[in-house]
Amino acid sequence: xxxxxxxxxxxxxxxxxxxxxxxxxxxxxxxxxxxxxxxxxxxxxxxxxxxxxxxxxxxxxxxxxxxxxxxxxxxxxxxxxxxxxxxxxxxxxxxxxxxxxxxxxxxxxxxxxxxxxxxxxxxxxxxxxxxxxxxxxxxxxxxxxxxxxxxxxxxxxxxxxxxxxxxxxxxxxxxxxxxxxxxxxxxxxxxxxxxxxxxxxxxxxxxxxxxxxxxxxxxxxxxxxxxxxxxxxxxxxxxxxxxxxxxxxxxxxxxxxxxxxxxxxxxxxxxxxxxxxxxxxxxxxxxxxxxxxxxxxxxxxxxxxxxxxxxxx
Amino acid sequence: xxxxxxxxxxxxxxxxxxxxxxxxxxxxxxxxxxxxxxxxxxxxxxxxxxxxxxxxxxxxxxxxxxxxxxxxxxxxxxxxxxxxxxxxxxxxxxxxxxxxxxxxxxxxxxxxxxxxxxxxxxxxxxxxxxxxxxxxxxxxxxxxxxxxxxxxxxxxxxxxxxxxxxxxxxxxxxxxxxxxxxxxxxxxxxxxxxxxxxxxxxxxxxxxxxxxxxxxxxxxxxxxxxxxxxxxxxxxxxxxxxxxxxxxxxxxxxxxxxxxxxxxxxxxxxxxxxxxxxxxxxxxxxxxxxxxxx
Numbered sequence: 001x002x003x004x005x006x007x008x009x010x011x012x013x014x015x016x017x018x019x020x021x022x023x024x025x026x027x028x029x030x031x032x033x034x035x036x037x038x039x040x041x042x043x044x045x046x047x048x049x050x051x052x053x054x055x056x057x058x059x060x061x062x063x064x065x066x067x068x069x070x071x072x073x074x075x076x077x078x079x080x081x082x083x084x085x086x087x088x089x090x091x092x093x094x095x096x097x098x099x100x101x102x103x104x105x106x107x108x109x110x111x112x113x114x115x116x117x118x119x120x121x122x123x124x125x126x127x128x129x130x131x132x133x134x135x136x137x138x139x140x141x142x143x144x145x146x147x148x149x150x151x152x153x154x155x156x157x158x159x160x161x162x163x164x165x166x167x168x169x170x171x172x173x174x175x176x177x178x179x180x181x182x183x184x185x186x187x188x189x190x191x192x193x194x195x196x197x198x199x200x201x202x203x204x205x206x207x208x209x210x211x212x213x214x215x216x217x218x219x220x221x222x223x224x225x226x227x228x229x230x231x232x233x234x235x236x237x238x239x240x241x242x243x244x245x246x247x248x249x250x251x252x253x254x255x256x257x258x259x260x261x262x263x264x265x266x267x268x269x270x271x272x273x274x275x276x277x278x279x280x281x282x283x284x285x286x287x288x289x290x291x292x293x294x295x296x297x298x299x300x301x302x303x304x305x306x307x308x309x310x311x312x313x
Numbered sequence: 314x315x316x317x318x319x320x321x322x323x324x325x326x327x328x329x330x331x332x333x334x335x336x337x338x339x340x341x342x343x344x345x346x347x348x349x350x351x352x353x354x355x356x357x358x359x360x361x362x363x364x365x366x367x368x369x370x371x372x373x374x375x376x377x378x379x380x381x382x383x384x385x386x387x388x389x390x391x392x393x394x395x396x397x398x399x400x401x402x403x404x405x406x407x408x409x410x411x412x413x414x415x416x417x418x419x420x421x422x423x424x425x426x427x428x429x430x431x432x433x434x435x436x437x438x439x440x441x442x443x444x445x446x447x448x449x450x451x452x453x454x455x456x457x458x459x460x461x462x463x464x465x466x467x468x469x470x471x472x473x474x475x476x477x478x479x480x481x482x483x484x485x486x487x488x489x490x491x492x493x494x495x496x497x498x499x500x501x502x503x504x505x506x507x508x509x510x511x512x513x514x515x516x517x518x519x520x521x522x523x524x525x526x527x528x529x530x531x532x533x534x535x536x537x538x539x540x541x542x543x544x545x546x547x548x549x550x551x552x553x554x555x556x557x558x559x560x561x562x563x564x565x566x567x568x569x570x571x572x573x574x575x576x577x578x579x580x581x582x583x584x585x586x587x588x589x590x591x592x593x594x595x596x597x598x599x600x601x602x603x604x605x606x607x
Contacts, residue, residue, distance in 0.1 A: 020420045026494035027419040034410030034464060038429055041461050045437025045445050062444070107337070113330055125593065126338045129345070132585050132593075134523035136541040137578050140548035141344055144574060151347060154362060187341065191597055215326065248526050252549055266439070273440040274530055286438030294435050 052284035072284035081268075089264040089289075092250070095178050101238060103182050105231060108193035109219060124194065127187025139252035142180050143167060167253065170260035177253065177262075192234065193227055200226040232304060239300040265289045345582075352376070352575035356568050375569065375576035378556045384535060385543055385556075385577070392540040396521040399459035403517040404510070407469045412498045414469075415476035433466045446531060457531035458524070458539075465520075468513055475509040476502050508598065515595055522585070544581045548574045 021028070047062075052072055054065040076082055107127070114120045130138070145151040146166035153163040166172045204222045213221070247266035254262035265285060273282025351359055355370035363369055379385055413419050414426055436442075442461065451457040479502050487497050503510065525541035532538060538546075546552045556573050 017420065020418070024416075024418045024420055024494075027413050027416050030409050030494060030498070031413035031419065031425065034406055034413070035425070037406060037410075037460075037463050038432060040449075041442075041445070041463070042432040042436065043428075045441035046435070047437075048441025048444055049437045051441065051444070056444075058444075058447075061448075110330055110333065113327070114334060115327070119331070119334070123334045123338055126341045128593070128597075129341055129589065132519070132589055132596075133345070133582060134525075134541055134585075136523070136525050136545045136549070137582050140544060140574070140578055141348060143549050144571070145344070149362065151344075154365065183340070183344075186337075215323070251526070252545065269439055270530075274443060279440050279444065283438060283440040286440060290435055290438055297434050 049283060049287055051280050052287050054280060056280040056283075058279075068280070072281045073288070075281065076285050076288065084260075085263060085265050085268055088261055089266075091174060091261075092177055092264060095174055096181050097238060099178050100181050100185065101235065104186050104189035105193055105227075107186055108190040108197060108227075109223065111190070111194065112197045112223070113215070124187065124190075127190065129187070130184045131188035133184070135248050136252065138180065138184055139249060142176065142253060146176065167255065168257050170258050170262065173254070173258050173261045177249070180249070180253075189234075192230060196227040196230040197223065236300050236304045239296060345586075348575045348578050352572055352579050354572065356572045359571055360568050375572035376580070378569070378573050379576045379580055382556055384538075385540075385547075385580075387536055388538050388540045388543040389580075391537060392522060395455060395458050395539055396518050398455060399462075399521040400514060400517045402459050402463050403465070403468075404513060406463045407465070407472055407513065408498065408503065408510075410464055411469050411472035411476055412494075412502060415473045415479075415502075416494070429466060430470075443530060452531055453533045453537065455537075458527050459521075461527070462520075465517070468516055472506070472509055472513060475506050479505050511595055512598060515592060519585070540581050544577050547577045 051062055051065065053067060053069060054062070055068045056062070056065045111120060111123060114123070133141075147153070148163050148165050152166065157163060164172070166176060200223065204226075205218055208218050208222060247264065247270075250262055250264055250267050251270065254267065266289065269282045269286045269289070272278045272285065347365070350366075350368040351364055352375055353371050353373060354364045354368040355372045356374070358364055358369040410429070414422065414429070416422070419425070446452060446457050446461065449456075451460065483501060483505075484497060487501050492500070523541060525539065525545055528537075528539050528542045529545075532542075547556070551570075553570050553573055
């Protein structure tokens with residue numbers, strides 16, 4: 001007690017801080033390895049972004065390579081292909097958002113109307129099975145099903161249509177991409193809404209019924225407000241990832257015939273950087289992507305902070 | 314419970330809704346079922362487009378090609394190893410990080426939390442990461458697969474949320490007994506957090522099991538490939554030459570290609586599907602844990 005009084009009376013902010021370190025050095029030791037991990041595998045690559053402004057030579061290394069300024073950014077931003085890449089990236093992401101985001105909400109609402117608990121559980125369990133299939137297997141199935149002799153064409157023929165090479169024509173790619181996304185994520189993304197639905201007090205429904213509310217009025221006035229915080233939270237999370245969705249999926253599904261609609265910024269970075277070895281140029285392209293997505297997540301967060309209680313930070 | 318709108322309208326709605334749910338179940342389950350029946354049907358029948366509802370002339374020839382292929386089986390073992398080593402590293406690193414950040418006493422706690430969360434929203438990108446892995450000499454080694462993702466910041470924050478909930482009184486009691494911070498993590502916090510640890514094991518392990526992209530860019534040697542990369546090469550890149558049975562049987566082999574590809578899909582998916590009934594409730598729990606804001 002006495003020495004605590006002593007440092008309090010003489011202590012400046014610095015000595016307080018040193019005391020805190022002295023008392024809790026063990027926690028710093030525990031944090032040491034994780035901190036090294038973040039410095040090496042997250043902050044070092046951020047420093048590596050410098051090569052976007054340099055003519056990178058593997059022999060000279062990052063530091064010694066010659067500065068080149070904004071040449072690669074100019075090259076990318078004035079390339080007519082830039083427009084196509086941004087359009088494709090935004091289109092795939094927006095379409096997935098527009099169709100993929102409401103789908104699990106709708107599914108949860110409809111599932112909630114099912115009376116039999118056993119049937120409900122069965123439907124729900126079946127619905128999130130696709131989530132457990134790996135990206136490679138999922139895309140493998142899509143590729144096989146979309147072949148001219150594949151399952152989807154079998155169904156089309158049965159319905160009187162003609163057989164089409166779906167993954168040979170750019171105009172089908174966006175539809176395929178969105179549908180595979182919904183198939184994989186519908187049940188999984190619905191889990192959180194289903195949980196939110198069970199959290200709504202049953203008395204609300206009972207009193208609404210006494211008031212004579214019909215099914216849709218109950219959904220509109222009780223259910224939707226009840227799950228709207230969850231919806232908003234998921235929406236911000238989703239918008240924050242707007243530029244990052246599914247480059248692995250695109251890379252597995254696309255081929256050179258589909259670049260018109262399927263080539264997105266990250267697949268382009270991969271091809272120019274790792275396949276053709278243009279490290280500096282590809283890094284510049286990737287940096288443009290990172291900055292845009294950082295702006296998006298900040299904006300989404302600011303908007304939601306303004307209009308609701310929910311925010312990421 | 315009966316009110317005005319209950320009656321015929323309600324029955325019709327329930328009927329249509331029930332049917333709709335059944336259709337969803339079929340859409341969710343049929344593709345996998347279809348892959349399964351193709352893989353065990355006779356390849357001639359498959360090529361003629363006859364197999365849709367049940368296997369025809371059941372044959373395990375395709376599985377024989379897959380399971381006797383040395384490289385495919387080797388990739389299976391590789392994946393087990395990458396998953397085991399990777400998940401162990403993930404757990405150790407994530408719990409250390411989550412524990413330190415969960416303690417208010419950690420000097421500069423806010424600063425550390427901030428610089429760690431920042432990495433969720435901004436990264437150097439694919440190419441600087443590749444150059445880094447190259448400079449560290451990790452190309453074509455297991456380390457290129459398990460170290461760059463040693464901590465998933467999202468998972469780690471979920472763990473931290475859980476750790477914070479361990480009552481301060483227990484910490485104080487342990488401190489009176491002379492326990493160090495590390496000892497408290499091992500004997501106090503981890504045992505109390507088993508549900509979240511179990512979920513993390515699942516999340517991390519499934520991520521390793523399913524990963525292929527890092528293996529594709531970082532590994533050069535075929536014998537080190539993980540399972541998913543083999544499946545990609547077989548099904549998507551259509552490199553099935555190595556599964557052929559021999560010279561002079563090319564026609565027969567190309568007929569068999571589809572069944573071999575589907576058998577490969579099943580072999581890669583079956584382990585997860587077998588574990589699925591046992592594990593799915595932990596996964597669902599994990600989603601809920603993750604939704605608690607940190």
